[in-house]
């Protein structure tokens with residue numbers, strides 16, 4: 001591997017550890033020539049997953065795009081980047097576990113919303129409003145009240 005700061009390719013691994021519940025390895029690397037340190041991640045290479053959008057167009061499942069959408073939804077909430085990373089990992093695992101090569105964007109969105117609703121209400125509503133493109137304010141309010149009911153229900157269940 002080449003150094004990101006100088007042309008040298010004499011880069012040593014100074015630390016390795018498992019991250020994302022063993023789904024990835026994080027390595028700290030150091031350039032022997034200039035001493036620059038940087039991090040790389042090694043992930044399992046998965047078969048490519050095709051997402052079918054509402055208009056019928058197909059695109060490759062893009063983990064970074066999903067991450068970016070979630071960061072936007074979780075902005076200024078208590079949701080940590082670690083929680084977002086975990087959420088994306090579990091969505092990915094669930095999608096690949098289906099064993100299908102193609103999945104609808106609706107299915108992806110529902111998986112995300114299902115998990116996001118358990119983590120943070122504000123982030124959930126933001127994500128849902130982008131994802132579902134609510135037609136009117138009434139359907140938006142209905143969604144919000146459903147989340148609240150669901151949350152209360154879960155809280156009650158947790159107390160029992």
Ligand SMILES: [Zn+2]
Pocket residue numbers: 003004005006007008031032033034035036
């Ligand atoms: Zn260097």
